[in-house]
Amino acid sequence: MRHIISVLLENEAGALSRVAGLFSARGYNIESLTVAPTEDASLSRMTIVTRGSDEILEQITKQLNKLVDVVKVVDLSEAAHSERELMLIKVRATGKDREEMKRMADIFRGRVIDVTESTYVIELTGTGAKMDSFIAAIDAGLILETVRTGVCGIGRGDRILKV
Amino acid sequence: MISGAEIVIRCLQEEKVDCVFGYPGGSVLHIYDALFKQDQVKHILVRHEQAAVHAADAYSRSSQKVGVALVTSGPGVTNTITGIATAYSDSIPMVVITGQVPTAYIGQDAFQECDTVGITRPCVKHNFLVKDVKDLASTIKKAFHIAATGRPGPVVVDVPKDVTAQMCEFEYPKTIQMRSYNPVVKGHLGQIKKAVQLLQEAKRPIIYAGGGVILSDAAEKLTDLARKLDFPVTNTLMGLGSYPATDRQSVGMLGMHGTYEANMAMHHADVVLAVGARFDDRVIGNPAHFGDEPRKIIHVDIDPSSISKRVKVDVPIVGNVPDVLDEMLKLMDASFKTDKVAVGDWWKQIEEWRGRDCLRYRQSELIMPQYVVQKLYEVTGGDAYITSDVGQHQMFAAQYYKFDKPRRWINSGGLGTMGVGLPYGMGVLMANPEAQVACITGEGSIQMNIQELSTCKQYGLPLKIINLNNGMLGMVRQWQEMFYSKRYSQSYVTSLPDFVKLAESYGHVGMKIEKPEDVEPALRQAFTEYKDRLVFMDFIIDPTANVFPMVAAGKGLTEMILAEDL
Numbered sequence A: 001m002r003h004i005i006s007v008l009l010e011n012e013a014g015a016l017s018r019v020a021g022l023f024s025a026r027g028y029n030i031e032s033l034t035v036a037p038t039e040d041a042s043l044s045r046m047t048i049v050t051r052g053s054d055e056i057l058e059q060i061t062k063q064l065n066k067l068v069d070v071v072k073v074v075d076l077s078e079a080a081h082s083e084r085e086l087m088l089i090k091v092r093a094t095g096k097d098r099e100e101m102k103r104m105a106d107i108f109r110g111r112v113i114d115v116t117e118s119t120y121v122i123e124l125t126g127t128g129a130k131m132d133s134f135i136a137a138i139d140a141g142l143i144l145e146t147v148r149t150g151v152c153g154i155g156r157g158d159r160i161l162k163v
Numbered sequence B: 001m002i003s004g005a006e007i008v009i010r011c012l013q014e015e016k017v018d019c020v021f022g023y024p025g026g027s028v029l030h031i032y033d034a035l036f037k038q039d040q041v042k043h044i045l046v047r048h049e050q051a052a053v054h055a056a057d058a059y060s061r062s063s064q065k066v067g068v069a070l071v072t073s074g075p076g077v078t079n080t081i082t083g084i085a086t087a088y089s090d091s092i093p094m095v096v097i098t099g100q101v102p103t104a105y106i107g108q109d110a111f112q113e114c115d116t117v118g119i120t121r122p123c124v125k126h127n128f129l130v131k132d133v134k135d136l137a138s139t140i141k142k143a144f145h146i147a148a149t150g151r152p153g154p155v156v157v158d159v160p161k162d163v164t165a166q167m168c169e170f171e172y173p174k175t176i177q178m179r180s181y182n183p184v185v186k187g188h189l190g191q192i193k194k195a196v197q198l199l200q201e202a203k204r205p206i207i208y209a210g211g212g213v214i215l216s217d218a219a220e221k222l223t224d225l226a227r228k229l230d231f232p233v234t235n236t237l238m239g240l241g242s243y244p245a246t247d248r249q250s251v252g253m254l255g256m257h258g259t260y261e262a263n264m265a266m267h268h269a270d271v272v273l274a275v276g277a278r279f280d281d282r283v284i285g286n287p288a289h290f291g292d293e294p295r296k297i298i299h300v301d302i303d304p305s306s307i308s309k310r311v312k313v314d315v316p317i318v319g320n321v322p323d324v325l326d327e328m329l330k331l332m333d334a335s336f337k338t339d340k341v342a343v344g345d346w347w348k349q350i351e352e353w354r355g356r357d358c359l360r361y362r363q364s365e366l367i368m369p370q371y372v373v374q375k376l377y378e379v380t381g382g383d384a385y386i387t388s389d390v391g392q393h394q395m396f397a398a399q400y401y402k403f404d405k406p407r408r409w410i411n412s413g414g415l416g417t418m419g420v421g422l423p424y425g426m427g428v429l430m431a432n433p434e435a436q437v438a439c440i441t442g443e444g445s446i447q448m449n450i451q452e453l454s455t456c457k458q459y460g461l462p463l464k465i466i467n468l469n470n471g472m473l474g475m476v477r478q479w480q481e482m483f484y485s486k487r488y489s490q491s492y493v494t495s496l497p498d499f500v501k502l503a504e505s506y507g508h509v510g511m512k513i514e515k516p517e518d519v520e521p522a523l524r525q526a527f528t529e530y531k532d533r534l535v536f537m538d539f540i541i542d543p544t545a546n547v548f549p550m551v552a553a554g555k556g557l558t559e560m561i562l563a564e565d566l
C-alpha cells in the first residue's frame, strides 16, 4: 500500500540524513521525499511517499518517532488529505508541435513559463498521476527534460500537523 | 570566561563523572590540558580507542552511571566504532567526546579529519557537532540526558579544536527541554489492567525478562511480581541476573543455547509476559515456528518500536519497566487470583522438562570448560562480576555461572563483539574497585584487545582472566562440525603465544592449568594469594567440548539439539 508520511523535524544540519539513513538501513522504500522549512524557521516539514504492509508502516512511523530530531509524524493517507506535486517539463516546440504543446498544456491546466524559438518549459501541478498522464499524452520524442519535486501533502479540514 | 576545553571538563564534573577512558591526540590537546589541571575527573589511558569505549560501556553496565570516553579526531574516532556499535546494540548509556579538526578545516580533507557525525550516525542514539562554544555546555547536557533516558544508548559529541580554545561564560543548564525528545515513562493504565486480567486467566504462563529490566533497575520489582504470581521466569542472555538464577522459579536462559525447560516453557506458554526484551532471532528462533502456537503476549518496553517488530503482541505497554511493574503490583489487590490449579499442573510439566538435566556434560580426562565455570562460581561464592568475550566460553559462562544479581553479567549480547572481555573487566573494576571481577574468554577473543594488559598494569586493575583455551575458534568450529561436515575452515588458531610469559612480561601473574584436579586450587590461589594482582589463567581445555542445548539457526525453539542426542 502507498502511504504519504508527513514529518515535522528540527531544522538542523544532518536531520535529513538521519531520516534518509533510517530508510536505507532498514530497507524501507522511498518513492519520493521532499523537505523545506515551515513558517517557523526552526522546523522543517518533510513528506515521504513510501510503500509497505501495515506492519512495515507501523515500524516506519515508530522508527521515525524514535529519531531525536523528529518532533511529529503522521500518516496522511490514513484520512482525507490533499497531495500535490510540481513538474517542470522542457519540450521541443517547433512547427506544428508548437501549437499542439500549447494545447496540451492548456488541457492539463499547465502554464508555459519559458519560451524560445524551439522550446517551451511547461509548469504543471497536481497529483503524481496527473504528471504521469501528461507525459504519456505527449509525443515522447519531444520531451527534452523533466524535473519533479516529489509529492507534498496536507490533511484536509481540521487535521492539522503543528507543534 | 573559561575555554571550551575547560567547559568540557566542567560539564563532566557537573555530571559527577569520576572517570573517563581515553586516548589523546592533536584535536583534543586543549581538553587534555584542561584535564591535567584538575583532579576530580580521573582519566584512564587505554592502549587502543576501541578499548576506551568498551571500558566506558562496561563502567555503565556495572553501575548505574553513564560511561564516558574521550578520543581524538580521525583514526581516534574510527577506532571507536566497534565499541559504539556494541553499546548501541545493547542500549548502553554512554557519552563519547571526540575531537574534530578546526571548524574552518571541516570538509577540506584536513589531517586526521573524518566525518564523525556521518560515520557514527547509524550506531548512535544521537550525535552532535558543536560549532559554537556557546552551545557546548548545553549540548553536553543534552548528550547525557539523551544517553540515559528512554531507551538508553550511546551519544557522540564532536568538538572541533578551535571550539575548545574559544572563551565563553560557563553555565551548566540544570534541566533540559527538547520538544522533539520526550520519552514516555508511565504505561497506559487501560493496557496494564488488561495485562493483569490476562495474568489471572493464564494457565501456562511465563515471564520472559530481558536486558531492559537490568537497564531500568527493575530487577527487584520483577522479582516481587514473579514471586507474587508464582510463575516461571526465563531470562535472555542480556537479562541474566534480573531474576535470581538459583531461585526455584527460574527456568534459566532461553534461546539458541537456552535450557530445555526454558525453551519448552516459552514455546508452550499460553500467556507470555515479556519485560524489557525484544523477541530477537537468537531468542525465539524461527518466528514462523514460534507463531504457530497460539498464545497471548503482553509486552512491556520503553521503546515502542520494539513492540510488534518480530512477533505480534496482544497487549502492548509502552513505558518505563519499573513504573509499569509498580502499576501492575498495585492492581494485584486482595481480589487478584491466579489459576492455582492450572498453574500447578504447568509447574509439574516444567519440572518434568527440568528433569532432563540439559546442562549435564560429558566427562573427560581433560579439563571441561563447563567445569571451570562451575568452580569459578563456587570459589567466588557466586558473587563476582563476570565479563566475557564471544564464543563458546561466553555461552558456558552464561549457562553455568548462576547470576543472582543484576549488573553482574557483562557481555556483548546484541553485536556479539569478540575482544570486549578484557576492556569490560577494566570498566567494571573502575566502577567497582572492591569487587571480584573475572573475565571468561577464549584464546581467540582475548587476542583482539590483549594490549590492554598494559593498561591494567598501569592502573593496578586486579582482573582475573579465565582463558578457556581450546586452540580453536571454538564456536566457529562447533558450527563447522555440525553444519559443514567437519570442514574446519580457518577455525584453528596456531602460533598461540605463551600466555603465561605474555602475562608476566606485562608484569602480571600467569598460570597454566592443564589438569582437572588443578582447576580449583588454581582459582583459589588467584582469588586469595593474588587477590590484588591481575592473574592470567590459561586453562587448556578439551577442544572437542560443544555448547548444548542448541537451536540451530532458522529452527524452532523446541527443535533443540541436546548433548545426549549425539
Ligand SMILES: Cc1ncc(C[n+]2csc(CCOP(=O)(O)OP(=O)(O)O)c2C)c(N)n1
Pocket: B389, B390, B391, B392, B393, B394, B416, B417, B418, B419, B441, B442, B443, B444, B445, B446, B468, B470, B472, B473, B474, B475, B476
Ligand atoms: C569481532 C568478531 N569477529 C568475528 C566473530 C565471529 N565469531 C564468533 S565466536 C568466534 C570464535 C571465538 O573463539 P574464541 O574466542 O577462542 O572462543 P571459543 O568459541 O573457542 O570459546 C568467532 C570468530 C565475532 N563474534 N566477533
